[in-house]
Amino acid sequence: MELNSIKDTFDRVTKKQKLSSSKSQEVIEQLGQEIEQAVSKLQFVPGAMSQPDHKLILTELKTKLNEIAPLSQLESTQKELNIALTKYPKLLEKSFNPDISKAYRNVDFDSHTVNQIIANHFYQEGLFDLGDCFVNEAKAIEATGMRIPFLEMYQILHAMKSRNLEPALKWAATNSDKLKHNGSDLELKLHRLQFVEVLQNRGRDEALDYARTYLSPFASDHMAEIQKLMACLLWAGRLDTSPYFEFLSPTHWEKLAKELNRQFCNIMGQSHQSPLSVTIAAGVQGLPTLLKLMNVMMGKKQEWQSMKQLPVPVDLDREFQFHSVFVCPVSRDQSSEENPPMLLSCGHVLCKQSITKLSKNNSTRPFKCPYCPLEVEVSKCRQLYF
Amino acid sequence: MEVEPLSNGNSAAAAVPNAAAAAIAAAAAAAPSSKLTQLTESLKLEHQFLRVPFEHYKKTIRANHRAAEKEISAAVASVSEAADDGDLSPDAAVQRLNSLVSRLQGLKRKLEEGSRTEHLQAQRCRARLDHLESADMDNLSEWNNTRLKRILVDYMLRMSYYDTAIKLVESSNIPDLVDIDVFNEAKKVIDALQIKEVAPALAWCADNKSRLKKSKSKLEFQLRLQEFIELVRAENNLQAITYARKYLAPWGATHMKELQRVTATLAFKSSTECATYKVLFEPKQWDYLVEQFKQEFCRLYGMTFEPLLNIYLQAGLSALKTPFCYEDDCTKEDPLSQESFRKLAQPLPYSKQHHSKLVCYITKELMDTENPPLVLPNGYVYSTKALEEMAKKNNGKITCPRTGLVCNYTDVVKAYIS
Numbered sequence: 194m195e196l197n198s199i200k201d202t203f204d205r206v207t208k209k210q211k212l213s214s215s216k217s218q219e220v221i222e223q224l225g226q227e228i229e230q231a232v233s234k235l236q237f238v239p240g241a242m243s244q245p246d247h248k249l250i251l252t253e254l255k256t257k258l259n260e261i262a263p264l265s266q267l268e269s270t271q272k273e274l275n276i277a278l279t280k281y282p283k284l285l286e287k288s289f290n291p292d293i294s295k296a297y298r299n300v301d302f303d304s305h306t307v308n309q310i311i312a313n314h315f316y317q318e319g320l321f322d323l324g325d326c327f328v329n330e331a332k333a334i335e336a337t338g339m340r341i342p343f344l345e346m347y348q349i350l351h352a353m354k355s356r357n358l359e360p361a362l363k364w365a366a367t368n369s370d371k372l373k374h375n376g377s378d379l380e381l382k383l384h385r386l387q388f389v390e391v392l393q394n395r396g397r398d399e400a401l402d403y404a405r406t407y408l409s410p411f412a413s414d415h416m417a418e419i420q421k422l423m424a425c426l427l428w429a430g431r432l433d434t435s436p437y438f439e440f441l442s443p444t445h446w447e448k449l450a451k452e453l454n455r456q457f458c459n460i461m462g463q464s465h466q467s468p469l470s471v472t473i474a475a476g477v478q479g480l481p482t483l484l485k486l487m488n489v490m491m492g493k494k495q496e497w498q499s500m501k502q503l504p505v506p507v508d509l510d511r512e513f514q515f516h517s518v519f520v521c522p523v524s525r526d527q528s529s530e531e532n533p534p535m536l537l538s539c540g541h542v543l544c545k546q547s548i549t550k551l552s553k554n555n556s557t558r559p560f561k562c563p564y565c566p567l568e569v570e571v572s573k574c575r576q577l578y579f
Numbered sequence: 580m581e582v583e584p585l586s587n588g589n590s591a592a593a594a595v596p597n598a599a600a601a602a603i604a605a606a607a608a609a610a611p612s613s614k615l616t617q618l619t620e621s622l623k624l625e626h627q628f629l630r631v632p633f634e635h636y637k638k639t640i641r642a643n644h645r646a647a648e649k650e651i652s653a654a655v656a657s658v659s660e661a662a663d664d665g666d667l668s669p670d671a672a673v674q675r676l677n678s679l680v681s682r683l684q685g686l687k688r689k690l691e692e693g694s695r696t697e698h699l700q701a702q703r704c705r706a707r708l709d710h711l712e713s714a715d716m717d718n719l720s721e722w723n724n725t726r727l728k729r730i731l732v733d734y735m736l737r738m739s740y741y742d743t744a745i746k747l748v749e750s751s752n753i754p755d756l757v758d759i760d761v762f763n764e765a766k767k768v769i770d771a772l773q774i775k776e777v778a779p780a781l782a783w784c785a786d787n788k789s790r791l792k793k794s795k796s797k798l799e800f801q802l803r804l805q806e807f808i809e810l811v812r813a814e815n816n817l818q819a820i821t822y823a824r825k826y827l828a829p830w831g832a833t834h835m836k837e838l839q840r841v842t843a844t845l846a847f848k849s850s851t852e853c854a855t856y857k858v859l860f861e862p863k864q865w866d867y868l869v870e871q872f873k874q875e876f877c878r879l880y881g882m883t884f885e886p887l888l889n890i891y892l893q894a895g896l897s898a899l900k901t902p903f904c905y906e907d908d909c910t911k912e913d914p915l916s917q918e919s920f921r922k923l924a925q926p927l928p929y930s931k932q933h934h935s936k937l938v939c940y941i942t943k944e945l946m947d948t949e950n951p952p953l954v955l956p957n958g959y960v961y962s963t964k965a966l967e968e969m970a971k972k973n974n975g976k977i978t979c980p981r982t983g984l985v986c987n988y989t990d991v992v993k994a995y996i997s
Binding site for chain 1: 620624629650651661662665669672677680683684690691693701724727731734741742743747750883885888893897898903904912916922923927928935937952958960992996
């Protein structure tokens, strides 16, 4: 973003402000000096202590001060400063969106719910002190429900950082079924890592024992993996020079920590990224479009408050795409249960209603696909499930 | 780009002039959706971020200047008064002048201190400009993280959760990027109003008199009315009348109706059952004053009335909300799979799509020309990547994860989505 002109305008403000304050200092200095001079005259000039002379000195001082005209001296620098002070906010208004609340729908936005979301966010990010402080201050006691599971997760991750897999293995064993249900082989991966650790630190015999106890249950699904691990036994003590040196890479630890984080959240019924972060990030991306929309809808605030669907698409990055949305290229309708997407025999996809229209509601008569030269039959169209 | 009928049985949306809607849609589509444009657009939302510290800075400058002006003219006036005073003895003259000198020295010190404050505040304004400038593609995720923290601090400050605000600022070391000291000013007033104390609020009104007048604020009037009510509540009727003469009468020209209504409480007691007046004695009037003050305060500093968090949350929820979010199999990664988010999104509009966006059920990745969708014989669609991998692992066999159907990889066909 081009910020240079804004910076220049701001620098002008500070420059004028410095000028103005040094001018004030100067004027005060001048006044002080004049008065001090008058005082010394009064005290040391012989005869000054007599009535007429001291009057004279005071009148002289008065005239002098009027000549200095301190306030009008300040005026010109002050004026320049004022110009700079008005210019800068105007430039800000021009360069930025001066009111981002224009697209805010004035609905009941329950602050209690918002507070719960925030407390969960703090716990999910591992900021337990902050979360506790917030829960206390905002009186969002119910939100503490998430504290314990997230705390457990961070304890596991913390242990993994110091190369201790015990808590992770314990958790994986308790949640073995759920992990399998998710299609995750996290448990095996943890055991693999532990096996390599045992082999490196405690030698071949213990590693073999470990494999017998913990790896054998995975034999049915992961035979190839286990074979590789067993071959590692041959290189005990010099694994780094073996064909299996890759098992020692520290990236395994990082990757596994990430996967554990993901699986842990999933099993808890949470997203692995804080939903608050995700929503705010989507809001930052969507807000500019919404504000443009509001400019067009000016004076239709009422409609904005009540519409059921945004009139324009808000483009978000693919990381915010959580659901398949099919828009019929002919009717531009979003597919729904009543109007599902259908695959034509040529491979193009349209919504059911469009097909009904194109075939003139005659299911036996073939019609031409709008996207290729092929003739297709309604009866051969298949419903799709995304 | 064609103008499509705004459908989905949505009358409110359809009421938007079609041409206008199409114009925005075209603008949205025409803009290169590059990351950089997106970043610039998001930076343009940061008006308040630059405006608030500037207003604070301006306020300090003005206050310092006013103090200097006042003292200087007082000094000049005092000298001319001394000169015109025929009876002033020489000793008294020396004494008076000396006291003037020390006053001017005091002013000098005060201005030096004021200048230091000005300098610090200017630095803060500058730091924010630098922070905006520092956002680029390389540090984006960290920058976005800081933005979320800023937004959260803004929320805490507006909701008066000061402890959390301070803790968050300290732990993330962003003192220059948040407005804690601006809100400290508000905190004093709000704390006082909560214990039914109006003096700090009135002092604040006096401090910002000219600007409040410009925006036709009636906060001061409302505060005065409340003080009057409290006098009536205590049955100090005579005092109440004196108070009304002094502080309420000047507002008569513009706010006669309210004035009449409130002064009529003299005829009723705080125990009145008459609804029109009963409500004036209710304690929630004080909460209302707090709200009024917050609004004026935000207006003065160029802040939005709503916490930034609420604004971004709403925009995000509208952009994310689809009918699919409310289905049982909604992925947990979607914020709208959670009850609390659903509740907040409930009164908000659904998003709209002009183009199909298909997400693979297995990999959760977008299916596009590089990773085209494939159709199983049963009509279920998955991405090429997912099915290829599955076929490789299982000797060319595919198992549909949703129906359990087993088929050959050669049985799947490509679907063309436009």
